[in-house]
Amino acid sequence: MDFSATAERISQKVVSRGHAVEKTAIETKLRRLVEEFGVPLGEAERTVTNELAREFSIQGLQTGGPGEAKTLDALAPGEWVTVEGKVVALTAPPSPSISQTGIVADTTAAVRFVIWSRANAPVLREGNWYRFESAVVDQYKGSVNLKVHSGTTITEVPAGGTIKPVITPIADLCPGIASVRGKMIQEWEATHDRILQSGLIADETGSARFVTWKEEGRERLNPGTVYTIFYATVDEFNGRLSLTLNTATVVPEEGDIEVNRGDTSFEGVFVHLAPGSGLIKRCPVEGCNRVLSRQNYCPVHEIQPTFQYDLRIKGWLDNGVETREVLVQRAETEGLVGMTLEQAREIAENTPLGMDEIFLRFRDALLGRYFSCRGREMDGRLLVSGCTPLRFQPERLADLLNRAGGSA
């Protein structure tokens, strides 16, 4: 009979509490109990564990008996727990040292789980209920995560009730697993080969970015459609939340909802035009779109002689109290500087300064002038969807004269 797995499980528990213990000693004790005294292995495990717990004065080391399982909403990082739940999603393991990843849910919550290859765990199937004994709760990218290691026992159990995922308002999202109901309001150009789709999804309370990685059976969302998304993974990236839909079940819905696009507006003067404004060249490789250097060099795809031109404004808008970085895409840029992409390209090709000429013309058209920009704020930068020059307002003059003269 092999006692090493059980001994390993016990020693891991003790080691996790900061005590050194000989695995072979545990194994010997187990063997003695089982082979000499005919104690069932489960009981032997309990006896040895209790003995060690007393020896080291550790509280709560006892293996959870049946019925002691915790609910998923009560997990805290650092705990060793026994939980029961339904596997609601399985995802491709990101590394060979991981055998399975996915989401397990019970009636209270859902968490991500990771099964290490070395855990020798059975292969879990989506839709089935399992009991995870002695799994470890840890924190990964800010959210609670259930880790299955070689000391964890997984057994299939009968379904434990109907699971109704709670829909979270987008404004209240936090890292972990969440279900949302929202409308896809923007699709972005993929910035990576592995991205199937990325964009923005919004509900009445706010908006969040989402990403779907390329994977068998994954489909794109349609802009303008409302979806209920069960069990998306919420990550924090660069201080912003992002929904990964690969774990999720996505159900399109009829009808429409009012969304909060999170638009803000800002009025001020262009005080600085950053390099990278004007006429730029972009990498033509599908899904890349990075800006090329002067020598047509893409940081990923190297020299790209058949680049695509684009126009944009990167600059700082300043109202005298606060200054904001703004990024204006081509469509809006053309109107502001009174130059189409085609015209800019022609000018650049026919003047000695080339693309610099466009930058200089942009500078003369924008710097020191008053504009009102509105758009979405992202990573401290305003992504402008609309921008208009401001005009002199005579009524403001009258107001200010009253204000300056009134209490003089």
Added chain:
Amino acid sequence: MTNGAAAFPATRREGSFEREPARRVFAGELRESRVHFKEGQDEKSPSFVLLPTGACCNRVFFVGTLTEKKRQGEQNLFYRARVVDPTGTFFVMAGSYQPEAMQQMARLDPPSFVAVVGKPTVYQTPDGAVLISVRCESITPVDKETRDQWVLDCAAATLDRLEKAASTPDGERARKEYGMDPAIFRKMAYEALAQLRL
């Protein structure tokens, strides 16, 4: 628009870059500024000028008429220019550390309306006189309408500062350092605005 109670954030996040806003200030007020200091010990920490209306500024923005431009120096070439607003004159400099501004300056002909972004610096001449000039980051030709917009903007900012000064540390400091009557600056704003009506 609200005027900044805190001229600079009390707690600057480590490693993060926060661009200093460009304060709107009339030449008549900037001319009165004497107090300048550095925030932090670092060689690169920003330096500030305390305005008499009670705000610290690291950068200014103004629109006025370029009336004079001179190229000076031989080894170290630089431009010296005068830009006039309804309340007085800004002294603007662009040297070899501001190559873009120098090139912009080279293409300008006085008289013309210009928009200037720059950093104010306080100098003391050997005979003890204090001069304040603006090291230019950019100077672009604009139209009269932009100038008029700036006068409104600057008057509003000046009045905002005056109203806030009673309750801010910078306001307190300005009262102690300059002891100037706020009415002077309210009148300055009024007169600048009144010129637009003509």
